[in-house]
Amino acid sequence: MKFFSTLVILLCFVSLQVQAQRPTADQIKTLNDSLTVQPIQHGTLVMSRNGTDIYVDPVGSASAFDGLDKPDIILITHTHGDHLSIETLDALDTENAQLIVPQTVADALPNKFSNQITVLGNGEQTHLLGINIRAVAMYNLPPSKKKYHAKGDGIGYLISDNSDKIYISGDTEGTPEMRALKNIDIAFVCMNLPYTMDVQQAADAVIDFAPAIVYPYHYRGQDIKQFKQLVNAKNKQIDVRLRNWYE
Template sequence: MKNYILVLFTLLSFGLQAQDVIKTNKGEIKIHPIVHGTLALEYNGMTLYVDPYGGAEGFSGLNDADLILITDIHGDHLNPNTLKALNTSNSHFIVPQAVADQMEAIDNKSIEILDNGKATQFKDINIKAIPMYNLPESEDSRHTKGRGNGYILSIANKTIYISGDTEDIVEMRSLKKIDVAFVCMNLPYTMDVESAADAVSEFKPAVVYPYHYRGQGGLSDVEKFKSIVNNNTKKVEVRLRNWYPSN
């Protein structure tokens, strides 16, 4: 018992959090929040990184990535310093064209370009790229339609949505049968808490993680997001996790 308490105290002291597990009909998906818009998934011996950022230390204890998804060209998504610090020599990258154009210095086994609306498969995971962009649409917006990717992952009988940097767009609101969603909310880069909550209340994922919620004004109010979603619908479980361990 003393050893258990010591381990628990150590984990809490260093700001670590227990991984979440999503059970499928073919094994477990382990979800690891890393930082900001960065996460890792483990499934049946395979490791997937999304938007590696914040340094290699955030991935300590995880295997090297078999698959890496990158959503956009900005430094908190395509981060050369983090990618160079990780061993990506045997990783398969799935990225939009704009990201591929900036990856010359990254050590990799293969890069697959996936445009909005296209789909592909990596081992047992089906991956579809969907739009992510700012509203109103304009050529000089921070995120133009078609440049970056949101992703929908189909793993066994579960479907996972990763929003990337988006606002409250019709492509998100029209999603169906999403089991797990990672939804951004940080002004002025993406959308505010109210817009994110309203969109989530419409497409109703079984579980939603607010992530990517640091903006110019600090951290967004994810407790408010949870309250709005819970008031709008009982069908969505809002999971608040510590995406900013140093805060």
């Protein structure tokens, strides 16, 4: 009994240590309620509102999600290993989750997920749990099958409901589809060379579609403070939120 009690205490301590290493979650006031944004690492994040939890590109150890509610919706942008991890999906409680994915990801997932998958192509949308989810093209410029991210292989996401519109870029450059976005409340925008874009390119695109709040993410090796300076030099109204996604 003493050993069991010690083990439970140890496991609780480890869980608290993992939670402490995550960036602090943000509580964002929206029109009707509030949204919790929990950065995890690199391109992985969790968003929660009114009992609905959305996991974006869950990869890495399942312990990184300790203390968080299990996913209701999982969005996966493409098949690269820092965005799609079957091992992570197997380790998480995904039994009741709906997976929204491009066709390339659907083709890579095991058959056990087949009844949980909705496939979207560029511009297509679906409606789940009161949330509208639309696929936004993500690709390198100029479009080419020889690029790291060819047009049509992966997708970003536009999530909207009665409270706000959230854009998740996935791995992309400042495409016309990104620049044409309107009335975005929260955006997660990637920037890392040579796979996506540098901070200057990312800032230029963000200035064009002017989200109310933008999180630079997926930015390994890039100067996000410079990104903030570039954006706010042109538009001080954009709330650039810098978080450490690489604890």
